[in-house]
Amino acid sequence: MTIAHISDLHLNFEGKHTHYDKVERLLGEVTSLEPDHLVISGDISEDGRLEDFNFLRELLIKFNYLDSALTTIIIGNHDIYGTALSIEDALSYPDRCKGTDYEFNLRRFHSFIEELMVDTYRISENDIYPFIKQVGSMFILALNSIEEFSTRNFTASNGIIKKDQKLKADQLLKQVVSPGSPLMLTIHHHFYKIKRQKDTFAGHILTKIENNTMKLRKKKKLLTVLEKWGVSHILHGHFHDQKIYEIGNIVMSNSGGSIKNGQTTTAKYNLLEFTDEGNFITTHTVNVESCSIYN
Numbered sequence: 579m580t581i582a583h584i585s586d587l588h589l590n591f592e593g594k595h596t597h598y599d600k601v602e603r604l605l606g607e608v609t610s611l612e613p614d615h616l617v618i619s620g621d622i623s624e625d626g627r628l629e630d631f632n633f634l635r636e637l638l639i640k641f642n643y644l645d646s647a648l649t650t651i652i653i654g655n656h657d658i659y660g661t662a663l664s665i666e667d668a669l670s671y672p673d674r675c676k677g678t679d680y681e682f683n684l685r686r687f688h689s690f691i692e693e694l695m696v697d698t699y700r701i702s703e704n705d706i707y708p709f710i711k712q713v714g715s716m717f718i719l720a721l722n723s724i725e726e727f728s729t730r731n732f733t734a735s736n737g738i739i740k741k742d743q744k745l746k747a748d749q750l751l752k753q754v755v756s757p758g759s760p761l762m763l764t765i766h767h768h769f770y771k772i773k774r775q776k777d778t779f780a781g782h783i784l785t786k787i788e789n790n791t792m793k794l795r796k797k798k799k800l801l802t803v804l805e806k807w808g809v810s811h812i813l814h815g816h817f818h819d820q821k822i823y824e825i826g827n828i829v830m831s832n833s834g835g836s837i838k839n840g841q842t843t844t845a846k847y848n849l850l851e852f853t854d855e856g857n858f859i860t861t862h863t864v865n866v867e868s869c870s871i872y873n
């Protein structure tokens with residue numbers, strides 16, 4: 579079985595860089611491989627705009643991937659809270675986050691891809707997260723890690739999995755997944771500390787800011803629970819880096835560098851292959867040189 583993983587598309591209808599061409603090329607390339615399943619782990623949009631959600635929906639229709647058996651998509655912080663698009667915006671952004679209706683935006687996001695929730699296991703129809711999907715013999719657990727705005731999360735970009743969601747996931751897993759079945763998790767936030775070059779003042783400050791505003795709180799505790807549940811792979815994004823790494827017994831795929839990877843001419847995806855000979859996970863680069871850099 580093969581699972582393609584992309585993340586952080588940051589479609590930006592209003593922006594100088596819409597990423598529309600780049601995302602279309604990446605999705606076209608990935609779906610032409612006919613993976614058994616495609617996972618997109620959040621931040622579909624840069625600013626939570628309906629035009630961007632609709633663009634992705636149309637692309638999924640175009641490539642025949644608007645199908646729950648083929649695709650799983652989860653939400654990212656930008657899909658709920660948007661972003662500060664300019665320096666002036668940055669000053670008013672915390673107030674904008676404060677006034678954001680989290681629950682409304684969560685449901686609005688999923689209304690664009692409601693076909694992807696068909697045949698998912700959930701606590702109730704009203705609870706979007708957590709959900710579990712079965713793909714072949716593999717189970718995919720999806721958690722919503724987007725922490726609500728507060729004074730300690732004033733950029734609305736930190737993450738947390740609260741006790742309530744953990745209890746619901748535990749209950750669902752007991753109902754749906756028999757012990758020993760292959761289980762992977764998709765979640766938006768990453769599990770490592772960001773390390774940049776700290777030999778410049780800017781690098782030092784940026785690392786400090788990023789580690790304080792982009793962190794998944796209580797990740798060690800969460801990892802202990804995930805290991806207890808038998809999660810073998812975690813597919814995430816959030817930090818814009820393409821990276822495969824391991825923590826304990828869990829293999830991690832970060833596809834946060836799919837689109838925003840610092841290069842205008844490349845898009846990236848990770849491919850997970852589960853075969854009789856073993857499990858393999860690899861990063862692939864798609865040349866998108868002919869895309870307009872503004873698209």
Ligand SMILES: [Fe+2]
Nearest residue numbers: 586621816817
């Ligand atoms: Fe992102």
